[in-house]
Amino acid sequence: MTYNTVKIGSLDVERSLYVLVNEEIAPETGVDPxxxxxxxxxxxxxxxxxxxxxxxxRDDLQRRIDQWLGEGRNRSTxxxxxxLEDIGYLVRExxxxxxxxxxxxxxxxxxxxxxxVVPVDNSRYALNAANARWGSLYDATYGTxxxxxxxxxxxxxxxxxxxxxxxxxxxRDFLDRAAPLAIGSHHFAVKYSTENGRLAVVMGDGTRSGxxxxxxxxGYTGDPENPDKVLLRNNHLHIEIGIGExxxxxxxxxxxxxxxxxxxxxxxIMDCEDSVSAVDAEDKVRVYRNWLGLMMGTLSSSFEKDxxxxxxxxxxxxxxxxxxxxxxxxxxxxxxxxxxxxxxxYTDAVTLDGEPIPEGFLxxxxxxxxxxxxxxxxxRFSNSRSGQMYVVKPKLHGPEEVSATVELFGRVxxxxxxxxxxxxxxxxxxxxRTTVNLKECxxxxxxxxxxxxxxxxxxxxxxxxxxxxxxxxxxKEDMKMAPWxxxxxxxxxxxxxxxxxxxxxxxxxxMWPAPDRMxxxxxxxxxxxxxxxxxxxxxxxxxxxxxxxxxHEVNVSNRQRELDSRTRARLDDILTIPLLGDRKLDARGIxxxxxxxxxxxxxxxxxxxxxxxxxxxxxxxxxxxxxxxRATLRISSQHIAxxxxxxxxxxxxxxxxxKGMAHVVDQQNAGDPAYSDMSPGFDDSVEFQAAIDLVFxxxxxxxxxxxxxxxxxxxxxxxxSL
Numbered sequence: 001m002t003y004n005t006v007k008i009g010s011l012d013v014e015r016s017l018y019v020l021v022n023e024e025i026a027p028e029t030g031v032d033p034x035x036x037x038x039x040x041x042x043x044x045x046x047x048x049x050x051x052x053x054x055x056x057x058r059d060d061l062q063r064r065i066d067q068w069l070g071e072g073r074n075r076s077t078x079x080x081x082x083x084l085e086d087i088g089y090l091v092r093e094x095x096x097x098x099x100x101x102x103x104x105x106x107x108x109x110x111x112x113x114x115x116x117v118v119p120v121d122n123s124r125y126a127l128n129a130a131n132a133r134w135g136s137l138y139d140a141t142y143g144t145x146x147x148x149x150x151x152x153x154x155x156x157x158x159x160x161x162x163x164x165x166x167x168x169x170x171x172r173d174f175l176d177r178a179a180p181l182a183i184g185s186h187h188f189a190v191k192y193s194t195e196n197g198r199l200a201v202v203m204g205d206g207t208r209s210g211x212x213x214x215x216x217x218x219g220y221t222g223d224p225e226n227p228d229k230v231l232l233r234n235n236h237l238h239i240e241i242g243i244g245e246x247x248x249x250x251x252x253x254x255x256x257x258x259x260x261x262x263x264x265x266x267x268x269i270m271d272c273e274d275s276v277s278a279v280d281a282e283d284k285v286r287v288y289r290n291w292l293g294l295m296m297g298t299l300s301s302s303f304e305k306d307x308x309x310x311x312x313x314x315x316x317x318x319x320x321x322x323x324x325x326x327x328x329x330x331x332x333x334x335x336x337x338x339x340x341x342x343x344x345x346y347t348d349a350v351t352l353d354g355e356p357i358p359e360g361f362l363x364x365x366x367x368x369x370x371x372x373x374x375x376x377x378x379x380r381f382s383n384s385r386s387g388q389m390y391v392v393k394p395k396l397h398g399p400e401e402v403s404a405t406v407e408l409f410g411r412v413x414x415x416x417x418x419x420x421x422x423x424x425x426x427x428x429x430x431x432x433r434t435t436v437n438l439k440e441c442x443x444x445x446x447x448x449x450x451x452x453x454x455x456x457x458x459x460x461x462x463x464x465x466x467x468x469x470x471x472x473x474x475x476k477e478d479m480k481m482a483p484w485x486x487x488x489x490x491x492x493x494x495x496x497x498x499x500x501x502x503x504x505x506x507x508x509x510x511m512w513p514a515p516d517r518m519x520x521x522x523x524x525x526x527x528x529x530x531x532x533x534x535x536x537x538x539x540x541x542x543x544x545x546x547x548x549x550x551x552h553e554v555n556v557s558n559r560q561r562e563l564d565s566r567t568r569a570r571l572d573d574i575l576t577i578p579l580l581g582d583r584k585l586d587a588r589g590i591x592x593x594x595x596x597x598x599x600x601x602x603x604x605x606x607x608x609x610x611x612x613x614x615x616x617x618x619x620x621x622x623x624x625x626x627x628x629x630r631a632t633l634r635i636s637s638q639h640i641a642x643x644x645x646x647x648x649x650x651x652x653x654x655x656x657x658x659k660g661m662a663h664v665v666d667q668q669n670a671g672d673p674a675y676s677d678m679s680p681g682f683d684d685s686v687e688f689q690a691a692i693d694l695v696f697x698x699x700x701x702x703x704x705x706x707x708x709x710x711x712x713x714x715x716x717x718x719x720x721s722l
Contacts, residue, residue, distance in 0.1 A: 098500030135545030219320030275615030297380030342395035426451030453508030641698030
């Protein structure tokens with residue numbers, strides 16, 4: 001791709017990126033643009049070779065594992081562990097320690113609650129996520145399957161009072177659990193007021209009550225005798241009861257309650273990585289400009305809804321009167337973290353001596369410079385009240401790569417005038433070499449780490465690729481209950497507790513993928529806080545509000561203290577490869593698994609490559625909408641590549657399935673005017689060819705990552721439109 005570039009030192013910088021940094025981001029940060037670019041050049045020259053060495057080490061370790069597994073597939077776990085130690089894949093654990101992280105915001109250190117991940121290149125989605133700090137429990141239940149449609153409770157375009165009554169009852173049930181009254185029930189309340197700094201509740205029979213725990217009342221708005229809002233707190237999370245007869249819900253309610261608002265998405269990861277399709281300078285400029293707008297509080301998005309133009313901006317703080325009559329201000333926005341790309345990504349938006357530079361170097365320099373505005377108080381709102389920047393770093397392989405990232409962050413702090421250790425790091429535990437060395441990974445970032453998490457898709461994709469030569473893998477659904485995965489989920493929590501993360505950092509769990517199946521989510525996802533996780537990913541603001549219910553039900557701090565005494569999960573279990581073994585799959589079962597994998601790949605690729613959409617709700621083979629990003633492709637493509645390698649399926653069968661599923665995906669997207677059919681012109685379909693590459697090149701692509709194929713094919717698609 002040919003760029004219009006600016007020469008600065010030995011760097012060639014794409015002009016629009018150069019202008020963005022020099023004219024929009026750098027002003028008022030105290031950082032001279034020329035020094036910014038000089039620092040970037042120095043980082044690439046001095047740390048770039050180390051980045052390349054780390055990637056070479058990944059490849060070398062994989063070659064040695066492939067050879068070892070290929071020589072004898074019936075290796076015992078003890079033999080595997082010894083081999084991994086010998087080649088330096090598995091490192092020796094050091095003495096026990098506790099992290100020493102300072103200055104962390106309460107949203108990470110203290111408040112347990114849901115976390116959103118959103119593509120930062122989409123301004124509307126980014127604003128929706130940032131504003132999802134608060135959500136209506138009434139809306140979340142009325143509009144989803146949490147309330148069934150039986151007995152007249154159907155969701156209709158106009159308000160259905162029968163369904164509304166069920167929603168109100170659900171809300172009162174929640175209040176009785178989260179903030180019970182000393183006497184009686186919220187169901188029978190006819191009036192809420194304040195008396196002498198306490199909440200007073202009048203029942204229908206005239207009985208007066210307060211809260212069972214008076215300290216749960218923390219604020220109100222309006223007249224103390226007839227407040228507009230009552231603010232409660234449970235497990236560090238706020239609950240706002242809206243009162244008034246301004247609409248039909250309030251008029252029909254005995255206590256004039258028209259809504260219950262919950263503190264919902266406590267944190268949001270603004271993503272520059274898996275959920276975005278950013279393949280060139282044009283795309284990166286959009287990513288960085290939106291992040292700057294979030295840090296400055298100036299980002300806006302206009303769109304048409306119900307025949308009128310709506311402009312979305314960041315929500316202001318919410319103001320209350322505390323029980324003593326003083327002012328109380330709560331953030332109206334989720335605390336924002338930013339996810340940079342991994343070590344393996346390179347970009348030609350900036351080149352050094354004509355060669356692409358590590359994209360992560362560019363990401364941290366630009367996103368940190370933008371975050372300086374928040375640290376210096378230049379924005380309309382404050383993101384981090386303690387002056388920190390939170391960077392989630394994906395796809396790190398082991399403690400050496402964590403150490404290299406810590407060194408990079410320190411160099412950036414020095415160059416941009418930041419306080420030492422003010423760039424915090426979230427370590428995504430999604431690669432096998434990080435999992436088995438997690439304690440040492442945390443040690444390498446002990447003064448910065450504010451986040452570890454688990455994720456089924458990427459972690460399983462890496463598991464398959466790492467042990468590709470061991471044999472055929474079991475079906476994906478079976479892996480969810482395999483010993484290695486269960487141990488991995490517990491191990492992440494256990495090691496986090498051992499290293500002193502409670503009260504300092506987040507221990508997170510993965511995504512609920514089905515945004516239209518909220519009843520199932522409410523039933524299942526309570527297991528995340530029960531497992532000791534103080535955050536977990538959700539697919540939408542509505543899901544965040546519903547998942548918040550679980551953090552009222554489970555006091556995660558108490559649960560972590562209970563779990564702290566258990567024995568750590570077994571490394572032997574984690575190293576148990578999820579092989580099919582002697583189990584025989586019938587032809588129908590094999591084809592079903594293949595259909596599911598292929599349809600998922602094609603359904604995602606057509607939007608990523610064809611339309612530049614990095615994350616969206618994609619219908620699966622049963623037309624169930626699933627939120628998907630690149631991790632979906634990684635596991636599905638690696639699974640097919642594994643079955644091809646071991647003869648479970650043939651190339652002809654895979655190609656036949658791809659062509660059949662392409663027709664299915666075309667039909668599923670028939671209503672999209674921007675969509676281009678893959679069939680019958682398979683040879684001319686860039687999207688279809690991308691899917692073929694993902695599968696048939698799955699073994700040879702480092703670590704099974706999808707980015708090399710996706711980026712090349714997306715750039716090809718963009719070139720066609722010029």
